[in-house]
Amino acid sequence: MRAYTLLLPLLMLVVGNTALAQDGSLRERLRERMQNRQADKQATETRSPTSALPAGTHTLSLQHAGAQRTYIVHIPRSLPANQAAPLLVALHGGGGNMRFQADDENYGLITKSEQAGFIAVFPNGYSRMPGGGLATWNAGNCCAQARDKGSDDVGFIRALLADVQQRVAVDPQRIYATGMSNGGMMAHRLACEATDLFAAIASVAGTDNTRSCKPSRPIPVLIIHARNDDHVLYEGGAGDKAFKDKSQVTDFTSVPETARRWMQRNQCSASAPAEITLQVQGARCERHVAACANSAVVEVCTTETGGHSWPGAGKVRRGKEGASQALSANDRMWDFFQSVGRKE
Template sequence: MPASTCPRRLSRATRARGLTARLLAVSMCMGLLITGTASASTTATGGAGCTLVPTSGTVSREAAGRTYHVNVPPGLPGPSVPLLLSLHGALQPYSLHERETRWSTAAADRHFIVAYPSAGAGLVWDADQRSADVTYLREVVKDISGSWCVDPRRIHVEGFSSGANMSARLACDAATVFASVAAYGGVSPSFTGSPCVPDRPIAVGLFHSDGDLISLPPLAVAHRDEWLRRNGCPATPVTEPGVPVEAAVYGPCRAGVEVVWRVYRGTHFWPADDNRTDIANRMWNFFLRNRLP
């Protein structure tokens, strides 16, 4: 897809010189169910009068004047449960990201709520500081937490490609809302010059593939190193033997957080087959380890 088809708000990236900047602009423009009986209403950390009654599969709701979709599986144990926001890549409908990641299936198996917000015009996330998308995603969390019993210390976000850039922006701008964030196939949201100043050290999981020609691996390494500096992490990670490329954990960093780094053999697109299972397991275990202080 040519960069010229990108929405106008990405022009800042294309004004930067060089092949790397043009490829980043393409990255930012690409990225390219369950029904059950109701459980008992619960009052808990999620707020007085909240419930864990399931939805009928993935259903649409509205926050900040925009649509998002949420899946609340049946049989969730109380008193409150984690919430995961899952952000699609550019030009992807939420439903494609839901099918590729299989987070709705994982939500039923691992007992959490998953929501699929949608980017605005052009289906490209605006990862600039304090963007309207930051406000929208905060409101999605508020809307879900106002109805269902969400544990406020276990609200997490993951994203792919443009959605990965956006999830990292939430680490920068909404670290008091999100306990930890994960990103696959993305780069730093500060690449275009937009600042990243988190309110606290925050755990970040960065996942990439060695053959990514959209979000180039050197840009992913630079993004990782930014978070190592921000979080005051040790320079030498704990590495995992026996993986085809690389799996490492940097920590403990300031305030006990960590930076997870995992590289797959593959391209820009969401991992398939065994790697699909691997990334889901690693992301979820990363979320479980890193709750809001």
């Protein structure tokens, strides 16, 4: 018995070392545990699927495709109690995260949510970082790890909307999507693959780079893009100065081609002239309305300056140039969503 007692610690050590050899080093396991704890700290509030959300901003998480995915939701204080509200999904740019997109100093969408009375949802893209940083979206041909790993981001957005609708009253006929850059590209993919959920989309500085697109119905699309964008070039391609590693992106579709594709999908008449809906110094909006099926209009707003940015944004700067102030992307897109109405 004494010999067994002496051998037991040795046997446990051998077994333990074998397990570590199979599962990785203890240091790696401890690092993973620390990363998981840090990720948990990013969630300032996690509620069960049946809990109601009060007014304010909340960070939530859910399990999808074997991974924990997170999102921020803002419930406007101006929203009347028990009234089903419109909802806007706002997708961050490539290399960003939900917190950056939700920061009111960057994009002002929280303020717009309060003014217009819509629920604002900021999902976090695919990320290998513990805090969800440097995230990207699988928008088809772009971008980076989300694309290369085949991240099911359409499925994640579907699960997210189902999760939100268990927590707060949402008008299912007035759910919209927008996004910046890679997030705008993801909005195009949602219009292609989740038309059963979204009434309309608005893409800022992001063109259609889907690999296939067969929407179940025509869907209104707003495209906002700067003519001098040096990341996602207006006439197509990726800017040389913006992307050092072109393998992380793609040869971006041009703005005119993106508009042409949506006009074709929405069965708009290509021969009819576009209607000018905004003409100010530094910006012009044209809406294709003629013979579009189900009134699924396609509108393109072009700013002359601002580069790769969110028009009307104050703090965010990419390169030397600030965002164009010729129009407000927030105001323009919400007016567009209101004008195209509800999902048919």
